[in-house]
Amino acid sequence: xxxxxxxxxxPAGASGHAGDDERNAVLVGSSSRSDPIVYxxxxxxxxxxxEVLKGVSLTVNRGEVVVLIxxxxxxxxxxxxxxxxxxxxxRGEIFVNGRLVGYRTDARGRLVEERxxxxxxxxxxxxxxxxxxxxxxxxxxxxNVTLGPRKVRKLGxxxxxxxxxxxxxxxxxxxxxxxxxxQLSGGQKQRxxxxxxxxxxxxxxxxxxxxxALDPEMIGEVLGVMRDLARxxxxxxxxxxxxxxxxxxxxRVVMMDDGVLVEEGPPAQIFDAPGHERTRSFLAKLx
Amino acid sequence: MGRLLAAxxxxxxxxxxxxxxxxPSTAFLQGLETTVYLAVISQTLATILxxxxxxxxxxxxxxxxxxxxxxxxxxxxxxLLIQLVIVYNGLAAAGVYKFSNISIASFVIPGxxxxxxVTFTLNEAAYMGEIIRxxxxxxxxxxxxxxxxxxxxxxxxxxxxxxxxxVRFVVPPLGNDFNAMMKNTSLASVIGxxxxxxxxxxxxxxxxxxFEIYAVAAIYYLALTTVWGIxxxxxxxxxxxxxxxxxxxxxxxxxxxxxxxxxxxxxxxxENEAILQGxxxxxx
Numbered sequence: 001x002x003x004x005x006x007x008x009x010x011p012a013g014a015s016g017h018a019g020d021d022e023r024n025a026v027l028v029g030s031s032s033r034s035d036p037i038v039y040x041x042x043x044x045x046x047x048x049x050x051e052v053l054k055g056v057s058l059t060v061n062r063g064e065v066v067v068l069i070x071x072x073x074x075x076x077x078x079x080x081x082x083x084x085x086x087x088x089x090x091r092g093e094i095f096v097n098g099r100l101v102g103y104r105t106d107a108r109g110r111l112v113e114e115r116x117x118x119x120x121x122x123x124x125x126x127x128x129x130x131x132x133x134x135x136x137x138x139x140x141x142x143x144n145v146t147l148g149p150r151k152v153r154k155l156g157x158x159x160x161x162x163x164x165x166x167x168x169x170x171x172x173x174x175x176x177x178x179x180x181x182x183q184l185s186g187g188q189k190q191r192x193x194x195x196x197x198x199x200x201x202x203x204x205x206x207x208x209x210x211x212x213a214l215d216p217e218m219i220g221e222v223l224g225v226m227r228d229l230a231r232x233x234x235x236x237x238x239x240x241x242x243x244x245x246x247x248x249x250x251x252r253v254v255m256m257d258d259g260v261l262v263e264e265g266p267p268a269q270i271f272d273a274p275g276h277e278r279t280r281s282f283l284a285k286l287x
Numbered sequence: 288m289g290r291l292l293a294a295x296x297x298x299x300x301x302x303x304x305x306x307x308x309x310x311p312s313t314a315f316l317q318g319l320e321t322t323v324y325l326a327v328i329s330q331t332l333a334t335i336l337x338x339x340x341x342x343x344x345x346x347x348x349x350x351x352x353x354x355x356x357x358x359x360x361x362x363x364x365x366x367l368l369i370q371l372v373i374v375y376n377g378l379a380a381a382g383v384y385k386f387s388n389i390s391i392a393s394f395v396i397p398g399x400x401x402x403x404x405v406t407f408t409l410n411e412a413a414y415m416g417e418i419i420r421x422x423x424x425x426x427x428x429x430x431x432x433x434x435x436x437x438x439x440x441x442x443x444x445x446x447x448x449x450x451x452x453x454v455r456f457v458v459p460p461l462g463n464d465f466n467a468m469m470k471n472t473s474l475a476s477v478i479g480x481x482x483x484x485x486x487x488x489x490x491x492x493x494x495x496x497x498f499e500i501y502a503v504a505a506i507y508y509l510a511l512t513t514v515w516g517i518x519x520x521x522x523x524x525x526x527x528x529x530x531x532x533x534x535x536x537x538x539x540x541x542x543x544x545x546x547x548x549x550x551x552x553x554x555x556x557x558e559n560e561a562i563l564q565g566x567x568x569x570x571x
Contacts (some may be wrong), residue, residue, distance in 0.1 A: 037540060086432060116440055117440055120441075122434060123436060127436070136430065138529050148446065152439055180531020182532055183531050
């Protein structure tokens with residue numbers, strides 16, 4: 001771990017949910033101790049009659065690695081998808097980098113959905129790594145990485161290619177630059193997908209079960225890349241079942257169950273001395 | 288062949304047949320040319336129009352979806368032959384619109400050709416719209432999300448990521464439709480367009496070699512569709528290469544035993560998926 005490369009992880013964030021003071025800190029945009037990139041308050045989400053998120057609040061500071069754990073159906077992935085507005089939220093609010101994500105306040109003070117162009121701009125600053133990679137099958141590794149920089153950041157081909165090659169090298173795939181996803185292993189695909197996310201120079205990367213679709217022998221290479229990113233100070237929110245990774249790399253582990261945040265804290269606390277019975281029984285089932 | 292037919296008491300003018308096949312008249316070749324360019328232009332325009340129909344069908348604006356649904360319902364639900372006659376003769380008779388010759392520089396586009404091209408385009412667009420809609424739906428929604436996650440607007444994600452991938456699913460049914468289109472152009476003979484079929488009919492009525500000349504025309508249609516079949520395979524292989532898919536072995540389906548186990552082999556491809564779905568309850 002290299003805390004010195006990171007902005008000071010917020011020790012207070014370990015103890016409980018974000019309060020109004022923290023919210024004001026976000027809006028004022030100044031805080032001596034914490035530097036929140038993600039600030040979510042009381043997020044509610046339902047799919048039809050199924051209430052998936054029942055008021056989730058979470059703050060993620062710059063340079064922090066937060067791992068979301070919990071049983072399937074607990075709302076981890078849905079919450080992650082709300083952070084870059086892949087899902088609309090029914091109540092509450094999410095700020096990234098001090099800006100409300102996906103919504104704006106109208107003249108009457110109500111929240112209305114932003115225009116898609118504005119949302120696109122917000123998403124450009126938030127990387128997303130998918131469980132099933134979602135690489136473009138009709139494009140080479142390099143083209144997968146450079147499409148965003150070229151079309152969204154409007155980089156020229158040469159600059160984008162140089163950037164793409166550099167990133168593919170960073171994830172150990174300089175030999176696979178011209179190869180198509182069909183010819184890559186699962187682990188290689190996910191590393192290209194991480195390079196694609198990095199190419200937009202995001203302030204934050206969201207990982208949705210990045211190793212769940214991988215064969216066991218390929219999990220390590222992807223976690224290795226993620227570990228390197230964490231060392232370099234990238235802010236990351238990771239939905240994962242890799243408890244070893246969480247213990248080693250996470251600054252904070254967040255346990256979710258049934259649409260609520262059950263408890264959060266440093267990995268040692270959550271894994272070795274969980275404060276909540278649901279956390280205990282969930283972890284017991286994994287072992 | 289002629290002698291054989293003569294022996295059975297049938298008449299087959301073998302020299303006329305071979306001569307017409309090997310050295311078709313100028314009129315016949317012009318008919319062939321008309322057939323080809325009418326089919327190519329109509330299919331091209333129909334594909335472009337079909338893309339917009341497909342996108343409109345997925346639009347968030349209900350009236351737009353309704354209009355496209357209605358359009359498709361009309362053009363797929365009525366005979367092409369009637370559409371041709373209505374567009375060329377019907378509209379003129381009703382005083383709505385009369386197709387007249389247009390000359391661009393020294394090149395004249397006859398009114399009847401315009402009417403045929405418009406009708407074939409409108410008719411085929413209804414089918415292409417459905418083909419493209421299905422192809423867009425066949426692209427994994429994760430692709431759209433991946434594009435959006437890199438900051439693309441919905442329009443960019445559609446244009447730069449989803450539509451190019453849908454092309455792979457469009458080509459096989461489009462090939463099928465273009466094959467049909469080349470043959471359906473013969474329907475334009477009813478409005479007096481001198482394409483290959485009408486020219487053949489004229490030759491038949493002046494020479495009375497009915498069987499021979501229609502056989503020649505059939506062979507030319509077969510040649511057109513065969514050439515297209517080869518072109519289509521080349522396009523499909525090219526797209527597969529773009530996707531990094533190398534076909535090492537042909538897909539094959541074999542059935543054996545009383546339990547009727549069907550094995551679908553070969554690389555994962557939309558065709559294989561289609562076969563699996565057609566069979567129902569696949570075990571992968």
